[in-house]
Amino acid sequence: MNAALLTFDFVLLAGLLGVAWRCLASTDLFRAVVLFITFGLLLAIAWVRLEAPDIALAEAAIGAGITGALLLVTLERLKHIMNRPRTDTDHDPAPPPDPVASDADAPGAAPTGDAASRAADAGNAALSCAPAPARGRWITLVVTVGLAGLLMATLATQEHDPGLQPTVAEHMDVSGVDHGITAVLLNFRSWDTLLELAMVLLAGLGAWSLGRHDALPARPTPGPVLPGAVRLLLPVAIVTGVYLLWAGSHAPGGAFQAGAVLGAAGILVSLARPHELPDPDPRLLRIGVTAGALLFLAIGLWGLFAGPALLTWPSELAYPLILIIETGATLSIALTLVALFIGGRSPREDT
Amino acid sequence: MNLLLVAAAGFLLLTILFGLIRVLRGPGSGDRMLTAQLFGTSGVGILLLLGFALDQPALVDVALVFALLAVVAAVAFVRQHGLPEPAGTPMHENPVEEQPHDPPHNPPEDTHDR
Numbered sequence: 001m002n003a004a005l006l007t008f009d010f011v012l013l014a015g016l017l018g019v020a021w022r023c024l025a026s027t028d029l030f031r032a033v034v035l036f037i038t039f040g041l042l043l044a045i046a047w048v049r050l051e052a053p054d055i056a057l058a059e060a061a062i063g064a065g066i067t068g069a070l071l072l073v074t075l076e077r078l079k080h081i082m083n084r085p086r087t088d089t090d091h092d093p094a095p096p097p098d099p100v101a102s103d104a105d106a107p108g109a110a111p112t113g114d115a116a117s118r119a120a121d122a123g124n125a126a127l128s129c130a131p132a133p134a135r136g137r138w139i140t141l142v143v144t145v146g147l148a149g150l151l152m153a154t155l156a157t158q159e160h161d162p163g164l165q166p167t168v169a170e171h172m173d174v175s176g177v178d179h180g181i182t183a184v185l186l187n188f189r190s191w192d193t194l195l196e197l198a199m200v201l202l203a204g205l206g207a208w209s210l211g212r213h214d215a216l217p218a219r220p221t222p223g224p225v226l227p228g229a230v231r232l233l234l235p236v237a238i239v240t241g242v243y244l245l246w247a248g249s250h251a252p253g254g255a256f257q258a259g260a261v262l263g264a265a266g267i268l269v270s271l272a273r274p275h276e277l278p279d280p281d282p283r284l285l286r287i288g289v290t291a292g293a294l295l296f297l298a299i300g301l302w303g304l305f306a307g308p309a310l311l312t313w314p315s316e317l318a319y320p321l322i323l324i325i326e327t328g329a330t331l332s333i334a335l336t337l338v339a340l341f342i343g344g345r346s347p348r349e350d351t
Numbered sequence: 352m353n354l355l356l357v358a359a360a361g362f363l364l365l366t367i368l369f370g371l372i373r374v375l376r377g378p379g380s381g382d383r384m385l386t387a388q389l390f391g392t393s394g395v396g397i398l399l400l401l402g403f404a405l406d407q408p409a410l411v412d413v414a415l416v417f418a419l420l421a422v423v424a425a426v427a428f429v430r431q432h433g434l435p436e437p438a439g440t441p442m443h444e445n446p447v448e449e450q451p452h453d454p455p456h457n458p459p460e461d462t463h464d465r
Contacts, residue, residue: 004357011361015368022375034374034383037424038367041394044413045364048401053409060416064391068424076431218430226429229422237419244412252409257416264420271426 009049016042029075037068053252054181057244061257065264069271070341076217176318178250185254186322190311194300196256197293197329204289204336213344216274230272237265245330249319255292255326259333266338279346289339292332296325356404360397367393384428391421 019042023035040063047056168180168188175183185193241262248254299321300311307314313321370393373386395414402410 001354004354008361011364030380034387037387038390041390045397048410056413057416060413064417065420065423069427072427072431221429240419261416264423268423268426271430
């Protein structure tokens with residue numbers, strides 16, 4: 001049993017390293033994207049083997065649901081930007097994408113003139129560049145092997161240290177939840193989680209400050225498959241997200257995982273119906289995006305005046321407070337992820 | 352019994368590593384994307400097998416999330432590489448051309464017949 005698991009781990013490790021290497025060394029960006037999706041899958045299995053199912057859940061939701069779609073759409077937009085003739089002055093708000101997947105190297109393709117075609121060539125060259133010259137490869141190899149050896153030596157000589165596990169286990173009864181990781185994230189070390197939520201908020205604000213979003217590049221897909229799949233998957237995804245939020249109190253799960261699943265559901269909708277996207281009320285959207293951090297901060301301040309200290313809660317109220325905070329955080333994370341995927345403010349906000 | 356489950360998970364992992372050949376060689380982007388989808392299914396199998404072998408019921412949730420969300424990348428791919436634009440839409444500037452350094456790379460008909 002142990003030998004079988006050890007073999008499994010070594011095969012997994014070899015696969016992870018190989019996929020990471022091919023992904024970084026790939027000159028074809030589409031291939032790199034597919035390799036990155038594969039890398040996410042293997043990484044989720046690696047987190048499982050490291051006995052961190054919470055992180056495996058987050059990696060599954062983000063790696064499978066969000067990063068792949070985000071990178072594919074970004075690649076399509078990038079191709080269009082690179083191929084757009086620089087001298088051209090038309091401001092087409094919804095540029096249609098290229099028809100072919102990795103047709104990133106069409107020489108002399110732009111028909112609007114020599115300068116434009118040269119610009120397109122340069123853009124295409126940037127999209128699939130030749131591999132770098134092999135200078136310094138041996139030095140890199142030696143340094144990498146040396147560093148890996150040092151790390152392994154450190155691991156081998158390290159004494160077994162349970163860390164803070166006993167302390168956490170001792171105080172579980174005052175945390176309000178039954179899952180150690182949720183207890184740490186939302187009670188014992190709530191500062192960290194508050195700052196993480198603030199970071200998510202900052203990322204969303206950063207994307208919005210860059211300008212209005214273009215229409216998502218999306219081709220027509222006639223037939224019943226796409227609408228049918230979305231109709232079937234969307235309710236299941238929403239139920240799964242809410243289930244993960246609720247499960248966080250006693251099992252792996254929680255706000256980040258639930259937010260990632262709900263965000264992926266939102267991305268699915270925005271991919272399926274890009275032209276009929278509801279244009280949300282900007283005020284409501286802002287409230288939703290900031291709800292997580294603001295609720296957390298408000299309850300934390302209440303803890304300063306009414307409870308034990310800043311960002312701590314009395315143990316009899318801990319469970320409902322944690323659930324409120326996690327619900328707000330889930331909403332904000334899901335909305336921010338969809339906003340990051342669409343990328344940019346809604347055009348309605350500028351009018 | 353557990354040994355059998357772990358061995359089956361290891362076998363599925365090996366099939367993923369063999370499937371990487373299709374990702375690396377292509378030739379079409381559809382082949383690559385379908386391989387990634389297949390990896391997703393194998394990953395669900397690995398997670399379920401490991402969940403029962405290691406007695407970690409939470410892995411069923413991870414497998415559920417994977418099975419549910421693997422389709423998002425597929426939808427994104429179909430939306431970017433589906434049918435050509437209808438006649439009414441303003442066309443892009445570039446006509447379809449083959450890549451010179453990778454001749455069988457994603458011929459146009461490859462993207463149409465799915």
